[in-house]
Amino acid sequence: MFNKGEEKMNASISKKESRQLIFALLAIIPGMMMVMINSTAMNVAIPSLSDSFNVSFGTLQWIITGYMLAMSVTIPLAGWFSDRFGSGKAFLYTVILFILGSLLCAMAQDIHQLIIFRIVQGLGGGMIQPMGMAMIFRLAPADRKGQVMGMLGIPMLIAPASGPILSGWLLEFISWHWIFLINLPVGLITIGLNLRFLLKKDSVQKIKTNSKSLDVVGLFLAPISFVLLALSINLNLDAWIMWGMGLIGIVLLVWLWFHETNHPNPLIELRAFRETRFRRGMFVSWIQYLALNGSFVFIPQYLQQFKGYSPLDAGIVMSMLAVTSGLLMPIGGKLFDRIGIRLLASSGLGIIGVALIILSQVSAEANGLYIGGIVGLLGIGMGLCMMSLNTYILQSAPSESVNRVTPLTSASANFIIPLSIAGLGQFFALRSRISDVDNISPYADTFLLAACVALGGAFFSLLLQPNIKNKESSRSLEKSS
Numbered sequence: 417m418f419n420k421g422e423e424k425m426n427a428s429i430s431k432k433e434s435r436q437l438i439f440a441l442l443a444i445i446p447g448m449m450m451v452m453i454n455s456t457a458m459n460v461a462i463p464s465l466s467d468s469f470n471v472s473f474g475t476l477q478w479i480i481t482g483y484m485l486a487m488s489v490t491i492p493l494a495g496w497f498s499d500r501f502g503s504g505k506a507f508l509y510t511v512i513l514f515i516l517g518s519l520l521c522a523m524a525q526d527i528h529q530l531i532i533f534r535i536v537q538g539l540g541g542g543m544i545q546p547m548g549m550a551m552i553f554r555l556a557p558a559d560r561k562g563q564v565m566g567m568l569g570i571p572m573l574i575a576p577a578s579g580p581i582l583s584g585w586l587l588e589f590i591s592w593h594w595i596f597l598i599n600l601p602v603g604l605i606t607i608g609l610n611l612r613f614l615l616k617k618d619s620v621q622k623i624k625t626n627s628k629s630l631d632v633v634g635l636f637l638a639p640i641s642f643v644l645l646a647l648s649i650n651l652n653l654d655a656w657i658m659w660g661m662g663l664i665g666i667v668l669l670v671w672l673w674f675h676e677t678n679h680p681n682p683l684i685e686l687r688a689f690r691e692t693r694f695r696r697g698m699f700v701s702w703i704q705y706l707a708l709n710g711s712f713v714f715i716p717q718y719l720q721q722f723k724g725y726s727p728l729d730a731g732i733v734m735s736m737l738a739v740t741s742g743l744l745m746p747i748g749g750k751l752f753d754r755i756g757i758r759l760l761a762s763s764g765l766g767i768i769g770v771a772l773i774i775l776s777q778v779s780a781e782a783n784g785l786y787i788g789g790i791v792g793l794l795g796i797g798m799g800l801c802m803m804s805l806n807t808y809i810l811q812s813a814p815s816e817s818v819n820r821v822t823p824l825t826s827a828s829a830n831f832i833i834p835l836s837i838a839g840l841g842q843f844f845a846l847r848s849r850i851s852d853v854d855n856i857s858p859y860a861d862t863f864l865l866a867a868c869v870a871l872g873g874a875f876f877s878l879l880l881q882p883n884i885k886n887k888e889s890s891r892s893l894e895k896s897s
Contacts, residue, residue, distance in 0.1 A: 436613070437564070440555050443609035445571050447511045448548040450602045451541040452575035454518070455483070457583035457595050464587045469527040478531050485643050486538025491827045492638035492684050494543040494550075496631070503551045504614045508607060510547065513540030515603030522596040537596075546822035551614075553810045553822075564749065574738060633675050634683030638827075641668035645831055684824050685813065693812035693881050694821075698828065700761055700880065701805045703873030705832045707768055708798060710840035711866045712737075715775070715791065718859045725784070733784050736792040744799025752804040761808075761877035764801025765870050768794055772867035776860040797870075801877075808880070840866060 458480055465479070497506045517537030524530035556564035586594045644665030648658050676682040677690075688694045712734075719730040751760055771793040778787060806825070813821040840862055847858035 437555060437557075439609070439613040441552065441564075443606065443612070443614040444507070444548045444551055446602055446609070447507065447514075447606040448545050449571050449575040450511075450599055450606065451514065451544050453578060453582065454537075454541070454595070454599060458483070461583055461587060461592055461595055464592050465527075465530075468592060469530070471527050479527075479534050482531050483534045483538040483541070485647070486535045487542030488642040488827070489639040490539050490542035491546060492642070493635070494546040494822065494826075495685065496683055497543060498547055498550065503547055503554075504610065507544065507547045507551065507614075508610050510540045510543045511603055511606050511610070514544060515599055516540075518596040518599035518603070522593040546826040549806070549826075550810075550822040553807070574742065631676075631679055631681060631683040634672065634679065637668050637672040637675060638683055641665050641672055642827055642831070644668065684827070685821050686824065688813045688821055688824070691812055694809060696876075696880050697757070697805060697809040697812055698825070700765075700873055700877050701809060701825070702828065702832050703869060703876065704765060704768075704798075704801060704805065705829060706836040706839075707765070707772070707866045707870035707873065708794070709833045710836035711772060711775075711794070711863060713837050714840065714844065714859060714862055719784075719787070722780075722856060722859060723784075729784065733788045733791060736788045737795040737798070740792040740795030741799035741802070742795075744796050745803050748800045748802075748804050749807070751800075752807060756882050757804055757808040758878060758880045758882070760804045761801045761880060762874045764797045764799070764804075765874035765877060767797030767800065769797075769867045769870035769874060771797060772863045772870060776863035776867065778856075778860075780856055 494506075497510075500506070501509070514537055517533055517535075517540055520533035521530060521537060524533055552564060582598075583595055586592070586598070642665075644661045648662035648665060672684075673686055676684055676686040689698070716730045716734055719725040719733055725733070748760060748764070771790055774793070775787075775790050778790070809825060810821060843865055844858050844862045847861045
């Protein structure tokens with residue numbers, strides 16, 4: 417009889433914790449989605465902004481580049497900021513800064529003001545995603561981290577997929593100002609939910625460490641090295657300038673490594689790379705970015721330039737990626753909690769590799785439905801391994817260092833993704849000179865190269881060690897400070 421009463425009590429507590437977890441997630445996820453939607457929406461807005469401000473594309477490029485550089489500066493600060501003020505308060509401050517930047521962007525009177533206000537927006541936006549991911553990981557129960565992180569992947573895919581569509585609609589029927597103004601209601605809702613459901617959670621309070629003393633050298637080295645490396649990849653300047661920036665960035669990055677691994681309270685927790693699990697998990701994650709993100713650029717280009725699809729038709733084909741990966745991410749999260757990372761990562765990257773091989777063999781007569789099916793297969797592989805790898809990486813780091821590890825994963829992704837696009841872009845350009853840009857072979861060879869990268873990652877994934885069993889029970893969500 418007592419056992420039944422105890423079971424009912426445990427079930428009641430479990431339901432209460434689940435409900436509180438859902439409310440906490442609702443306080444975090446809209447803010448993360450807001451930043452991602454805004455980032456992807458700007459790509460569609462460039463032609464309209466060119467007409468509105470009567471400036472060249474080269475000048476307008478700084479709207480995106482300035483935002484990206486501002487994010488590169490603040491991403492390394494996310495961990496220290498979270499430890500100093502508490503994750504909940506730090507997240508609230510960065511959301512406020514982002515919506516302030518959005519309001520200023522909507523009020524911009526010329527291109528120079530817009531570039532400056534986009535930098536303000538980026539200063540807030542750079543910290544929102546790593547802070548949000550760290551909080552969700554810490555709030556999730558120990559035995560459901562994979563499932564919760566897998567569910568997080570769904571809105572993280574919907575956001576970049578919906579950004580261009582929303583931007584196109586706003587540009588066609590209202591004005592470019594609303595690309596920024598639409599952030600205000602979303603941001604205010606995020607602030608309200610944050611104040612109501614998030615700030616009192618134990619998991620988002622200040623970490624009791626010596627982190628109040630800011631690592632000044634790390635603060636200098638990290639942003640400058642990241643910015644120089646990002647500029648060396650993304651700008652179109654003389655070769656010697658690009659190589660010079662890249663070389664200086666690498667030297668500063670090496671200096672940052674030696675400084676951070678010997679500092680008692682580092683800005684970025686580079687010491688996590690000493691853990692074999694973490695190091696291998698990060699490497700597999702980078703391989704995934706290299707194979708996938710480079711391909712994402714060339715599939716729409718292939719559809720529009722070679723197949724003659726309209727931007728809308730190409731977008732519909734690419735939407736299969738969000739559909740299938742969104743369906744598979746929760747499944748991948750549950751499987752991660754049950755069977756671990758090794759089989760999931762190797763299977764996911766293997767499926768990505770096979771899909772890219774099939775794509776490389778597509779004939780010129782292939783219809784959109786068939787290509788959409790291949791893109792959907794890419795999404796299946798992505799859904800199985802992407803968020804599972806992120807969860808594995810965070811589990812591999814010391815629990816007290818999660819706030820400082822998520823900026824590391826975000827910063828490395830911000831470097832690897834443009835590197836993959838630039839690398840495959842150079843390969844595509846080389847193949848186009850040999851054959852013909854109107855020929856299918858440059859696309860086929862590029863997809864085949866990306867497939868080789870993915871399959872290499874699938875084999876390397878077999879070296880990943882089993883999941884870490886968290887021996888400590890997760891903190892109760894209803895506790896308040």
